[in-house]
Amino acid sequence: MKKTIIATALVLGIGTLAGCGTQSSDNTTKKDTTPKQETTAKATPNNEKQVLDWSYSGKTGPSNWGDIKPAYAISKTGKAQSPVKIDTTKTKKDAKITNITYKYQPTSFKLIRKDQMIQATAQPAKGRPDSTINVGGKDYTLKTINIHTPAEHQIDNKKMDAELQLVHTSKDNKTVIISVLVKSGAENKAIGDLTSVVANSTNNKEQTLKTTISTLGLIPTNDKHFTYQGSLTTPATTEGVTWFVYETPITMSTKQLDQLKSKLADNNRPTQPLNERVIYSN
Template sequence: MSAKKTFYSLFMSFLVLTLAACSTTSPDVAKNDATNKEGEEKKSNEQQTAHWSYEGETGPEHWGNLSPDFAACTSGQEQSPINIVTEQAIDDEKITDLAITYKPTTVSLSNNGHTIQATPSNLDNSIVVDNKEYKLAQFHFHTPSEHQFNGQYFDMEVHFVHKDENNKLAVLGLMIKEGAANPHLEKAWNVIPTEETTEDVNLTEPIDLMSLLPLDKDSFRYNGSLTTPPCSEAVKWVVLETPIEMSKEQIDTFRNIFPDNNNRPVQPLNQREVKEED
């Protein structure tokens, strides 16, 4: 065999072996890839299914440790709710008036195990905060209230959660005290889901959301967060100063569904300011 043929034969043998080696993943590498993938999937599932509650080992003081997604619950510096000390609120003339555009709206009710949530059937309701419009996405209830006024809780609190076009949030907080029966919530309370739901309960008649609010809409403003995991910050909070009323029977109906309370304790104000709109 000539030297040329011998070289060609050796080159082709080397090429075949090289291609075979490149196309075969070693058992250790394959095992590591599978382990890493399994770990990533497990981590993702844990984050998505992290269980939280309002008491015990999954209660508010532990939320930040339940999932990396909930880290802000512990490390955040602008957390909600807060204790609003009315005498310390800053009267800021630069605050633009709160504009609320609510209409009678049909809603569906759900019990997610943490609260009763009402979801509007349309996006016709909105508020304008700091010249920015936010559409009402849902509203839900807490007992007792989450915010305090001068260290005092109210019997309940309702949060109207709004989103702008970039999914930034603005929440309108409304205090509820025991008093006269609330006719605007009566029809919803008649069909309120007492157990955790898999399907929403549709109300056949609309709720007059504007009539649900007090006539006096003076408010407190501050930068805060969601009051439930993941406790995301950069939420604009507008808390109305004047409460509305619900009867003892209506309040007890909600408390019987959530007997252990469903309110997060107040959080440190830190370097934030609470501003007041008159």
């Protein structure tokens, strides 16, 4: 299935991805220089042994990420950090318009939860191409879906219940993240059993979803979106990431949202200063 959307092209300076919160800040080599996660004895809200050396509260919370280790320093010194608040009255329409073509397939995922960070990694399928998008003539492959409850990005100060961040990378390690906001409403069938797997997940243990995710079904039918240059939203919050944030949210049922919140509640980084950046709309 193919879906073409008119979107703003803003792909210059996109950074290298090594997964949300695990990307190296050195983009000069493809070698994985991901800092090793430090295990601590601190308990998570679910009374589990903490796996990561950062968290969403207390001494290792967002306001202190930049002090935990040198690799995270950009969290406090960076000028292009994510997420951000989007004021629709101040966005700028970009004269250079390009097509974003969705070449999405029903996709199988493996999921791992580390404390309050969740990452669903796309799995290749025999005889079926990967889910990809094309931006400005360059292909980007869908690698992971990251989930935050509540949403990290805000549009006109509206706080949504959740946010799906679809992370894509190109062959030259450029990164595009498509952000889909979520509000309470009708059950979301496209997401498959992801929410129930999250609810039953064990910290730092990988699981395979029983059903595929209808990735194209996660993209809002209303094409209005915003784009800007930002960063990953978990340490090391590496910059050089191009974001596309859809204005119209999709829905999940109360049950689905409760399943996510049971393990991921309040795993949202506060919005960051926009500084000199411009947010564009299509």
